[in-house]
Amino acid sequence: MASPPALSDDGISVFWHEGMLNHDAGSGVFDTGHDPGFLDVLEKHPENSDRIRNMVSILRRGPLSSHISWHSGRLALISELHSFHTPEYINELMEADKEGGKKVCLGTFLNPGSLVAALLAAGTTLSAMKHILDGDGKIAYALVRPPGHHAQPTQADGYCFLNNAGLAVQLALDSGCQKAVIIDIDVHYGNGTAEGFYHSNKVLTISLHMNHGSWGPSHPQSGSIDELGENEGLGYNLNIPLPNGSGDKCYAYAMAELVVPAVQKFEPHMIVLVVGQDSSAFDPNGRQCLTMDGYRNIGRVVRGLANRHSGGRLLIVQEGGYHITYSAYCLHATLEGVLNLPLPMLSDPIAYYPEDEAFAVEVIESIKRYQKDTVPFLKEA
């Protein structure tokens, strides 16, 4: 009998639990939950289980499957949540769940089953981080929903209830890791994660996002370049708002000119890639133009940083990404890049928009000048 294909030395450990499919954010006009009465076809909320089911199946049955090992996720304990969130906020979530759920904020619905799914997302991400901390593997991917990077210590925001990546990074710090970097490429500002570590110089948070600004009381942060962190944390939150329409070349330029130099100077012991496929050219929730090639390149660059700085230790955490098909393809491409595979394993079925990067390059150059003038740890000696 033929033996199963050997797991490559540097495969990816994927942490997953199907209970996360039970969060149902409802349907309506896009993410509003509203039925205007004159549409025959209401759409599922963009943060629905279909998007994640395709991510699971492409990793199980797609070309990368022999590089993947599967690990079961788990529920987070309530006590574990207090490392990032206030007890008052966690109590609010539990009360809302007991009362049968509610709309927590714009577009964000806690329905029956949602809290358990959120606890599974948090616990699964913690398990993935522990796997790395224990030395059981170097690269782990927490395939989780609901997403987490908008969830702040005191409130939910933007489809997110618990900050999965933030909890995992706090676990790393509590386990003796001295410095971690979080690189967030979801199309939206990782405001919740930034807020959680805003006063810390142990966690460098870097977010590349479209320039969407604040979207109301649940998201007071603007994501602009001058939100740099405070006190000891000054300079350790680097925002990279990119012009609408930024694509593969622009992201590659931003990674090379802004992200890589900052990470090199910071010298982290742990790297966390917070990945959202809503930066793709076909996402209904973003205005950026990454294709599979762009995601592949980002995966490769981040893997290079991990090899140089964190002994290869890299946690990848799933966030947004709402095109049901292309999100899965872009995830596959990102992981191909992380594995440094020499040739694309999966071709891009729909990338066809041209890219004009000239304006984005100018913006990146101006962000670079601003950071060099303003951020103490980036100032040249």
Ligand SMILES: [Zn+2]
């Ligand atoms: Zn997003």
